[in-house]
Amino acid sequence: MYLNQLGVVCALGTTTTEVWQNAVAGSQQGMQTSDLRLVDASPLIVGQVADEALPTLAEQAALFQTRNNRLAAAALANIRSDIERCKARFGADRIGVIVGTSTSGIAEGEQALKHYTQHHALPASFNYRMQEMTAPADFIAAYCDVSGPRYSISIACSSSARALMSARELLQSNLVDAVIVGGVDSLCRLTLNGFRALESTSSGLCQPFSKQRDGINIGEGAAFFVATREALEPQQPQVYLSGAGHASDAHHMTAPEPHGRGAQLAISAALKEAKLSPEAIDYINLHGTGTPLNDAMEAYALTELGLQHSLASSTKPMTGHTLGAAGALEAALCWLTLQAADGQLPRHCYAGDYDADIAPLSLVTAERGLSHRAKHCLSNSFAFGGNNVALVLSRNEAGANQS
Template sequence: MLPVYIQAFSTITPLGRSTAAGARGLFAGTQCGLSHRAVLIDGREAPVGRVPLDLSDDACAVRGLRSDNNRLLFLCLAEIEGRFAELAARQPASRVGVVVGTSTSGMREGERAFKARCETGVWPDDHLLATQELGDPALVLASHLGIRGPAYTVSTACSSSAKAIASAARLIQADICDVVLTGGGDTVCGLTLNGFASLDAISSHLSNPFSRNRHGINLGEGAALLILSRYSAELRLAGWGETSDAYHVSAPDPTGTGASTAIYQSLKRAGLAASEVGYINLHGTGTPLNDAMEAHVVNGIFGAETPCSSTKPLTGHMLGAAGACEATFVALSLMSGGLLPPHRWDAERDPALPDIALVAQPGQRSDCRYMMSCSYAFGGSNAVLILGRVMAPAFPPIERLIPHRGSMRLIDRVVASSESTVTVAASLDRSPQFAIKASTVPAYVGLEMMAQAVSAFDGLRLRKEGTQAEIGFLLGVRRLMAHRATLPQNCEVFVSATMTFQDGRMGVFECEIVDEDGGKVADGSITVYRASDTTDRR
C-alpha cells in the first residue's frame, strides 16, 4: 500500500491560540484553558475548555464563515495554507480532497437563533439553516481552496475527526487523491453540555481520568487540520484501525473488544508489534466506565510499561475535534524529541483498574519512532491512529543493484522500498549525452529512468535471494505520459515503480516521476520479462 505522509499540521485548543502556543501548554501540563465555567440547566456549574480567542470579532468572522466551528477551522488553515497551496498547485484539482470531522457543527449558532426568535418572535437576519448542516465545514473549506476532489464531513461523535483522518488516508491509498486536507473542529454548545449532564457524565470539577476519585468529563472546544499526501515528509500516518461494535448508545463495551480490535488493526496496518509503540494518547475521559474499559485494554495489549496519558484534563473533551487535535499532540511529541504530555490527576490509583504507565511529570521523554492516539465514541465507534517519524533506511549503493554503468546510469540511490514498490532519486546533471539544445533533457528520457527504477526493484529482490543484479531484462509494452516537455535539471527527481502484476518472469509496473516539491513530471507503465538464459534473450 502507498505510504501516507503528514506534510504539515496546525491546531487551536484551550491550550493556545496557535500550534506553537498550544505545544508550550501541552508539555507544561497547563489547565488554564479550563478556567471558564458553564451553568447547566439543573443549576450546577462545570468547567469548560475555551479557546483563547473571541470568535465573534472581526478578525475571526471573515469570509462569511457562518459558524464559530468554521472560523476555528479557518484559523487553523491560516497556519498551513501556504504549504497546502504549494502541494495542491502541482495536482489536478480533482485529485485534491478535504475530509473533516465534527459532532456539533453549527449547533451553537442554532441555539443563538432559537433564543433570539423566542425573545423577539423573528429569526435573526444572519441565521442560515445551512450553518447547522454537518457537511458545511468540508464544503466551506473546499469552496475557499478551490478543491474539486472528494469533500465530505464525518460525524461519529467523539471519533469523528480520527475517522476523518483514516478516511482521508484511504483516498490516497486508493489512488483517488494525491493530497487531502483533513482534521476536524467543534465548539461547545448548551445542548451538548446539558445532554452529557443528563447522562450524569459532566464533572463539576476538573476531570480526573483513571483516579479512584474520577467523576466525569469536562467539555472543551478546538480544531486541528493536517495535510496528508503520498509525497515523503518527516512524519507519516503509519497505521489506523476502526471498529463499530454498537454495544450501547452511550456506554462502552466493558470487555473492550471493539477498542482492542481497532488497536490491533492499526498495529497490523503499520506492520508493528505493540512493543514498538512508545507512547499512547489515551481517550481518557474521566468517566468510570470509559476509564475502566480503556485501562483493561491498554494493560492487556501493552502491559504496564508503555508511557501513556490523557490530554483531556488539559483541554476538556473536544468531541468531534478530539481525535484530530490529539493526533497533532502526538505529532508535536514526535517532532519534539519524544517529549510527552503529562497526565494531570490526583495520582490516586483505582485499585479496581490494572496498572498503566501514566506520564507522571512534565519533561518525560520516550525515545521511539511510533506513537498512538485512541478515540472511543458513543455507539462503540472506535478509531485508533499511529503516527511515526520517517527514518531513512540504509540501502545498498545503486551500482550494486543495477547493471548500468558510467553515464548510462541515471538513478543515484534508493530512498524507499516495500514488497511491491521502490522509489529512487535521480539527477541528470552528469548525463550530457541525453541533453538537447540549451542543455535540456527531453521528457521521454523519463522512460529510461523508470526502467532503471524497475531494475533497482529487481536488484533489491535478488540481493534478498543472495544473488547479484545482471543484464537480462527485456522491455515489452511501454507507456509514458509526460506532464512537462523537459525534465528538471540541477535538482533531484524521484522515480517510483510499483509492481501491479506478476506472472512467472513477467512483471507489470506502474511508474511515476515527481520533482523535489512533489510536482508530477511524468507517469507511465512498463512490462518487463526476465530472461533466464541466452536462449530466452535471442
C-alpha cells in the same frame, strides 16, 4: 499517508509551539468555567479558546460565519502554505476535504431559536445550513479554494480519527493527490446540557484514571493536516499514518463494552497494519475521558494487548473533550511528540491517586519521559455507539520511505 504540516487551536494554545509547550508542562490554563447557561444552572469547567484568538470571517458568506468555522480558520492559517503548494503542484480539483465534527454550527442555531422566542422570527443572519454536519467541509473547501471531494464524518468522539482513515482511502484510490483532513468542534449549550443529563460531567477538573474521577470536561478546538501520498518536504523527518483500525462493539448507545472488545479489535488492527509489536509503541495518547466506565475499559483493553508498559497520558484535562475534534487533536499531539527531539511527552494531569481497582498503566508524570526520540505513537478514540478507532503514527528519518 504522510501528515505534512499541522494546524491546531485548542485550550492549550493557537500555534503548534504554544500547544506543545503547554502540553509537556501540564498546563490547564485554558480550562475555565463556562459562560454558557445550563438548564440546571450548575457551573461546568470547559476547555475554551479565547474569542479574540479567532478570525471574524467577515469577508465570507453569511452562512459560513459560525464559531465552528472560526476555529477551523484559525487552525488552517498554520497550514496555508502547504495548501497553496499542493494547489500549485496538483491543482485545486485534486485536493479533498474531510472533516470530523459533531456540533458544526449548532451554537448559532441555539442563538437563532432564542431570537425566535423573543421576536417570533429567525434572525436575518441565520441560515439553516450553518448547523448541517457538512457545513465545515463546505466552508473549508470555499475558504481554501479547493474543489476535490469533500465531506464530513460525524460518529461522535471518534469522528476525526475516522476522517484520517478516510483521507488515506481517498489517496489510495487516486481520487485526490492531497487531503485537508482533521476535525473541529465548538462549545454549545446542547452539548453541555446533554452530557450533564447523562450525568457524565465532572464537578471540577476531570481526572482520568484517578480513584476520584467523576466525569468529563467538554472542550472546543480544531486540528488539521495536509495529507499526501508523498512527503512534501522529503529532506525533513516525516510523520506518517503507519497503521489504523476501527471496530464497532455495538454494546450500548453511550456506555463502553466493559472489556473493550471493540477497542482491542481496533488497536490490534492498527498495530498489525503498522507491523509493530506492543513493545514498539513509545507513547499512547489515551482516550481517557475521566468517566468511571471508560477509563476502566481502556485500561483493561491496553493491558490485555500488552500495552500497559508504554508511557501514556490523557490530554483531556488540558484541552477538554473536544468530541468530534478529539481524534484529530490527539493525533496532532502524537504528531508533535514525534517531531520533538528531546523525549518529552504530553503530561497526564490528575491528583496522583490512581484507581487501584483498574489495571495499572504507565502514566506520564512530571518526572517521566523517553530516553530517546519517539518513533511510534498510538492514539485511541472511543465513541458512543461503540465506534472505536485506533491510529498509529510513526516517524521516518529524512529521505526514508514509509515502512
